[in-house]
Amino acid sequence: MSHIIKKMSRRALVQALIALPMLSLFRGQPAAVGPNEIVEVNGWILRRSDLA
Amino acid sequence: MIFDSYEAYKQAGFKPKACILGSGPAGTTIARKLGAAGIPVVVLEAGSREFSDESQDFYRGKTVGDYYFDLDVARLRFMGGSSNHWAGWCRVLDKQDFEPKAWAPDTGWPISRADIEPYLGEVHDILELPAFRPDVSVSDDIRWVQLIKSPAVRFGEKFADELDQSKNIAVVLNTYATELVGDGKRVTGAKLWSTGDAGTFTADYFITCTGGLENSRLLLWSNQRCNGGVVPNAAALGRYWMEHPTFEGGNAVLANYNEFEVDASSEAFFSPTLAAMERLEILNFGIRLIETPYPNVKRLIADLACTAPDMAEWMSSKLDQNLRCAAQLYVAWEQAPLASNQVELSKTDVDHAGVPRIELHWKKSPLEHRTLLEGLRLFGITLAQKNLGRVRIADWISNGDDYPTDEETAGYHHMGGTRMGTDVLKSVVDANCKVHGMDNLYVGGSSVFCTSGQCNPTTTITALACRLGDHLSKVIAV
Numbered sequence A: 001m002s003h004i005i006k007k008m009s010r011r012a013l014v015q016a017l018i019a020l021p022m023l024s025l026f027r028g029q030p031a032a033v034g035p036n037e038i039v040e041v042n043g044w045i046l047r048r049s050d051l052a
Numbered sequence B: 001m002i003f004d005s006y007e008a009y010k011q012a013g014f015k016p017k018a019c020i021l022g023s024g025p026a027g028t029t030i031a032r033k034l035g036a037a038g039i040p041v042v043v044l045e046a047g048s049r050e051f052s053d054e055s056q057d058f059y060r061g062k063t064v065g066d067y068y069f070d071l072d073v074a075r076l077r078f079m080g081g082s083s084n085h086w087a088g089w090c091r092v093l094d095k096q097d098f099e100p101k102a103w104a105p106d107t108g109w110p111i112s113r114a115d116i117e118p119y120l121g122e123v124h125d126i127l128e129l130p131a132f133r134p135d136v137s138v139s140d141d142i143r144w145v146q147l148i149k150s151p152a153v154r155f156g157e158k159f160a161d162e163l164d165q166s167k168n169i170a171v172v173l174n175t176y177a178t179e180l181v182g183d184g185k186r187v188t189g190a191k192l193w194s195t196g197d198a199g200t201f202t203a204d205y206f207i208t209c210t211g212g213l214e215n216s217r218l219l220l221w222s223n224q225r226c227n228g229g230v231v232p233n234a235a236a237l238g239r240y241w242m243e244h245p246t247f248e249g250g251n252a253v254l255a256n257y258n259e260f261e262v263d264a265s266s267e268a269f270f271s272p273t274l275a276a277m278e279r280l281e282i283l284n285f286g287i288r289l290i291e292t293p294y295p296n297v298k299r300l301i302a303d304l305a306c307t308a309p310d311m312a313e314w315m316s317s318k319l320d321q322n323l324r325c326a327a328q329l330y331v332a333w334e335q336a337p338l339a340s341n342q343v344e345l346s347k348t349d350v351d352h353a354g355v356p357r358i359e360l361h362w363k364k365s366p367l368e369h370r371t372l373l374e375g376l377r378l379f380g381i382t383l384a385q386k387n388l389g390r391v392r393i394a395d396w397i398s399n400g401d402d403y404p405t406d407e408e409t410a411g412y413h414h415m416g417g418t419r420m421g422t423d424v425l426k427s428v429v430d431a432n433c434k435v436h437g438m439d440n441l442y443v444g445g446s447s448v449f450c451t452s453g454q455c456n457p458t459t460t461i462t463a464l465a466c467r468l469g470d471h472l473s474k475v476i477a478v
Helices: A002-007 A010-026 B006-012 B025-036 B053-059 B081-085 B113-127 B160-165 B214-225 B274-280 B294-307 B309-321 B366-385 B458-477
Strands: A038-041 A044-047 B018-021 B041-044 B061-065 B142-145 B169-172 B176-182 B187-193 B197-201 B205-208 B239-242 B245-254 B267-272 B285-291 B326-333 B342-350 B356-362 B389-393 B415-417 B441-443
Touching: A038 B366, A044 B294, A044 B366, B006 B169, B018 B025, B025 B041, B025 B081, B025 B160, B025 B169, B025 B458, B061 B342, B113 B458, B142 B366, B160 B169, B176 B214, B205 B214, B205 B458, B214 B342, B214 B356, B239 B342, B239 B356, B245 B285, B245 B294, B245 B366, B267 B274, B267 B366, B274 B366, B285 B366, B294 B309, B294 B389, B326 B366, B366 B389
Parallel strands: B018 B041, B018 B205, B041 B169, B061 B356, B205 B441
Antiparallel strands: A038 A044, A044 B389, B142 B267, B176 B187, B187 B197, B239 B415, B245 B326, B245 B389, B267 B285, B285 B326, B342 B356
């Protein structure tokens, strides 16, 4: 890994670091929380919409 | 014929081929089957026609482990046996109760439900039942099941006249076998007690139907007295004892629904599908939903208001329209068959006849607590998904606290101890209820259950007794 970094220009390295947060865009998105999702709160088995 | 003492019986000169110990649902049913087949049979009943403290005293014992009822009030020792305090709730074990389950060791029977179904017509006549309706699917996980609230047949009362008039059946009251004597192949006699030592009694066949605790006690003591001559393969004797633990599991608020109806007692019953049991690796359970009076509804909605205000507001408006919207949830569940749950003989305490009293070792397992919690979750999820209502699980269950000691605890259902099976190390009787290795000793009643399912056992006990009665009629007639 350190060998690759030594061969990169300083400019390329900075650009790569700036681009890192973009990777999160390619990660799986969390499932949308639907109103009918079942949740357990204080012992109650509810639909999420019940908590609105 | 009914005799009030062994002396009176002896004078009658009756010559039975078979001797049945106990006149409860199993003993009476088998006797009626043999009598109808023309086979002379004697039924020895330890008690008299009525309850007495003196007779009940023979049933005193001790429980080690989880809290359980006093053993002398958990069953009855007079004509008709424990049918005398039976509530009359009827249902046959489910098909899935007979099947082995990979996630629960030592489950599975050597017979299937289909083996007892041919006898259900007779059972309906005996217990005065209407036909069962099929289970109704509420979701992929939950079935609405039926428990018939029958007239609660008291076998001693219902069949007293028939037994008295029978030429083939002799019922001898106030008489019981303190021990069976055997040589490892056959029972050769029974030592009797009838207001004192009454000598030895012989018959070609013996069938012990003394109940889900007493069958184990009698066979353990008999085996101890004759060095294994009564139950030659005794590794499982007294073991795998089971009950139906029963506790209040929570509450529900209910919307208007058409998916199920409550019965005349404002109750409905629910159980899991086999698919849900397999997926969650839990045992069978029964949720008893009881519609609750108005004050409980308000308390429940107040609790809900802290968690889900909009839901509580909607429920309050429903309350104005329809009072039928809250319920208590009681849960009874199948207990895992464990060798460590067992009937033992007391080393220090004996009854008036000198027979060691019972020391019952009984403890609920972690799998059962998971069955209780996941079962309530399954039911709650079904109600929420279908918008039939909402469930609140009791805090002690959600938090994994100890079982309460001020509740119902269990069903007075005593199962196992002489379980049916093919492996002599894990069972006592074979598929025909014959004690392994013995030619003439059979066991009737719920002590032969391999698993308990979730329902009251009397219907299945009676069906198994009809089946055993038919089998013995053929065996003895040869």
